[in-house]
Ligand SMILES: CC(C)(COP(=O)([O-])OP(=O)([O-])OC[C@H]1O[C@@H](n2cnc3c(N)ncnc32)[C@H](O)[C@@H]1OP(=O)([O-])[O-])[C@@H](O)C(=O)NCCC(=O)NCCSC(=O)C[C@@](C)(O)CC(=O)[O-]
């Protein structure tokens with residue numbers, strides 16, 4: 061059957077109130093169109109429901125408007141368009157979904173919006189990254205540095221909409237490189253999941269706790285946990301009771317994956333095995349917030365989560381002066397009073413830094429990490445001290461919870477995978493599972509150090525807002541004046557008082573009064 065020509069949707073009957081002959085001709089024309097449309101709708105439904113061929117082939121016979129009509133009358137769920145249209149029609153599914161959402165909403169249309177639709181590989185999204193897709197959101201990607209980290213020169217990829225950030229990190233890289241670059245140590249690698257388990261009584265809960273803490277309990281749960289993955293290796297179990305509720309914090313290495321799906325799968329299996337021994341237990345939730353995922357928590361700051369990294373560098377005093385436009389004593393004093401005392405006065409947990417989250421989140425977005433995990437991943441303590449007879453600056457950043465992966469999650473998306481490839485850490489490490497993800501964590505800690513150094517320098521020198529006015533508020537981005545019509549009428553009114561009006565003191569508006 062040939063592709064149908066363009067197709068008008070079933071439109072509601074026109075309730076024309078006028079009585080003249082032209083309107084009666086219109087209404088008979090409309091009636092004729094409606095009959096035609098209803099017949100076509102019936103035909104489309106017949107193709108859809110009884111086509112002699114696979115559904116995707118039947119739908120290939122229909123044009124977009126006909127598929128939209130089928131969806132509008134409930135024959136196709138908008139979220140399942142990719143499934144019914146087939147893997148070769150993914151962009152078409154997104155296009156049709158945009159139309160459906162536009163026509164069903166009274167707000168702006170999606171069909172002709174600036175949200176990009178084309179030139180995107182939706183096959184990497186399906187079943188992995190996002191549902192009910194209507195396009196994608198591009199972000200500027202800047203490169204700071206490069207930065208010497210453990211003897212290797214890395215470009216620092218930052219996806220951000222905060223002007224100044226890349227410039228600032230670049231300046232920090234320049235200062236760090238001048239002192240020989242950054243050294244990092246990785247002290248722990250363990251993703252965590254902490255289910256909540258109810259027991260009939262505290263006696264039962266305590267008995268389970270003692271068993272889990274015993275060698276027998278640990279090995280039993282470890283065996284079950286590790287049976288679910290080639291890479292998950294259980295490293296520790298930490299238990300805590302709150303009344304008759306027991307919390308168990310599983311910690312595991314996860315190869316090059318960030319590991320949340322992996323650890324959740326392993327934990328579920330371990331709890332199944334535990335249930336056989338304690339039939340009275342009730343697993344309230346796989347996540348009992350004892351993990352702690354995507355929420356601020358002291359347990360992460362103290363115990364670590366994901367990769368725990370400390371970075372160190374020495375910046376010569378003359379570089380502090382020439383590049384950061386301040387002095388070593390000023391930086392050391394400011395870091396103490398701001399990042400330590402200031403944060404302590406604010407009751408911070410893990411926020412003993414200036415803007416670790418800025419740098420970390422920009423790199424997370426560029427490399428396909430889970431951006432919500434910036435909450436705990438950005439926990440950081442920045443320390444500075446004067447060394448070499450007070451001449452030079454020794455700086456460290458300590459980040460116990462950098463949760464990153466180079467396989468899985470958003471790392472499967474083309475652009476993000478390409479950024480990891482630029483860093484030489486795309487996908488799974490060929491010989492040492494986990495090495496790529498650990499390298500990414502080291503790069504992030506070193507880049508955070510660069511950002512800390514530059515921002516503190518700017519704050520010490522009183523350059524912060526000057527920098528943001530220059531890089532963060534370019535004239536073309538200033539809020540546009542009200543529309544021409546209003547401004548002209550406003551000017552016409554106001555113009556009687558004087559000849560020259562400044563609208564938002566950006567553009568002189570000459571009136572003709
Ligand atoms: C903006 C600068 C770098 C100027 O710093 P400067 O020293 O005046 O700049 P410069 O022209 O002397 O350049 C020095 C170096 O900066 C870099 N640089 C300089 N310009 C660029 C550029 N356009 N693109 C890329 N890199 C640039 C570049 O490395 C350059 O070296 P060069 O290549 O010339 O040899 C400095 O003033 C600065 O770093 N300011 C701090 C800005 C910042 O870090 N903002 C963070 C966001 S604020 C915030 O969100 C956090 C906050 C403040 O709320 C957290 C808190 O509570 O503390």
Ligand SMILES: NC(=O)C1=CN([C@@H]2O[C@H](COP(=O)(O)OP(=O)(O)OC[C@H]3O[C@@H](n4cnc5c(N)ncnc54)[C@H](OP(=O)(O)O)[C@@H]3O)[C@@H](O)[C@H]2O)C=CC1
Nearest residue numbers: 289290291315316317318319320321322430468469488493
């Ligand atoms: N489930 C949850 O509660 C949460 C999920 N997430 C989401 O989870 C996703 C990340 O889950 P994650 O488990 O990291 O990734 P995936 O769910 O993608 O699992 C990683 C997969 O890659 C395989 N793999 C192949 N090579 C390696 C290697 N070298 N190292 C590690 N794994 C390898 C693993 O094998 P194998 O099958 O043998 O393990 C596994 O199948 C993100 O999208 C994140 O947003 C985030 C927070 C919570």
